Amino acid sequence: xxxxxxxxxxxxxxxxxxxxxxxxxxxxxxxxxxxxxxxxxxxxxxxxxxxxxxxxxxxxxxxxxxxxxxxxxxxxxxxxxxxxxxxxxxxxxxxxxxxxxxxxxxxxxxx
Amino acid sequence: xxxxxxxxxxxxxxxxxxxxxxxxxxxxxxxxxxxxxxxxxxxxxxxxxxxxxxxxxxxxxxxxxxxxxxxxxxxxxxxxxxxxxxxxxxxxxxxxxxxxxxxxxxxxxxxxx
Numbered sequence: 001x002x003x004x005x006x007x008x009x010x011x012x013x014x015x016x017x018x019x020x021x022x023x024x025x026x027x028x029x030x031x032x033x034x035x036x037x038x039x040x041x042x043x044x045x046x047x048x049x050x051x052x053x054x055x056x057x058x059x060x061x062x063x064x065x066x067x068x069x070x071x072x073x074x075x076x077x078x079x080x081x082x083x084x085x086x087x088x089x090x091x092x093x094x095x096x097x098x099x100x101x102x103x104x105x106x107x108x109x110x111x
Numbered sequence: 112x113x114x115x116x117x118x119x120x121x122x123x124x125x126x127x128x129x130x131x132x133x134x135x136x137x138x139x140x141x142x143x144x145x146x147x148x149x150x151x152x153x154x155x156x157x158x159x160x161x162x163x164x165x166x167x168x169x170x171x172x173x174x175x176x177x178x179x180x181x182x183x184x185x186x187x188x189x190x191x192x193x194x195x196x197x198x199x200x201x202x203x204x205x206x207x208x209x210x211x212x213x214x215x216x217x218x219x220x221x222x223x224x
Binding site for chain 2: 031033035042043045048050055056090094099100101102103104105
């Protein structure tokens with residue numbers, strides 16, 4: 001079956017702009033989580049969605065938001081970008097009894 | 112919520128030796144403990160996981176042990192090979208009954224040929 005698909009793979013944005021990242025989970029997976037990965041901070045949890053509902057949110061400012069659609073696809077949005085938002089953003093999906101499967105990520109560079 | 116600590120942060124072994132990475136967790140109700148391997152420039156991939164109803168699980172050269180009393184679990188890699196070089200992350204559920212995971216800080220394993 002197809003894996004977790006994240007688009008785009010790379011993004012370069014300017015400070016102050018906003019960005020939307022997309023994640024299509026494995027077919028049948030209803031749980032989607034987002035993580036920010038930076039060299040010094042490891043994998044930091046952003047949010048978890050299940051059946052269009054946000055079930056958990058990490059310690060990130062309100063500039064970070066997300067949503068999940070009825071087909072389980074998820075988007076995350078970052079507004080008013082800062083240099084420190086440069087990171088690899090990973091999406092992971094999970095189904096009943098399955099562990100997490102990660103997408104390849106979106107590498108965001110803020111200049 | 113769960114807190115996961117992972118040690119060591121870096122580990123260098125000679126090819127053929129064993130490697131052990133340890134993690135501790137805080138929530139005694141946690142019941143699922145996966146390990147992920149992330150090679151340079153690639154996504155984290157699940158390599159093995161264990162549930163709280165068993166104490167050990169093996170898959171070829173990889174094994175995971177769980178000590179619920181002490182609240183720690185370990186990854187064991189035997190007969191290491193250069194392709195085992197990667198960053199390894201342990202994880203546990205963020206909250207009881209939730210799928211979202213909290214990850215350890217990672218261990219960079221270097222296998223010297």
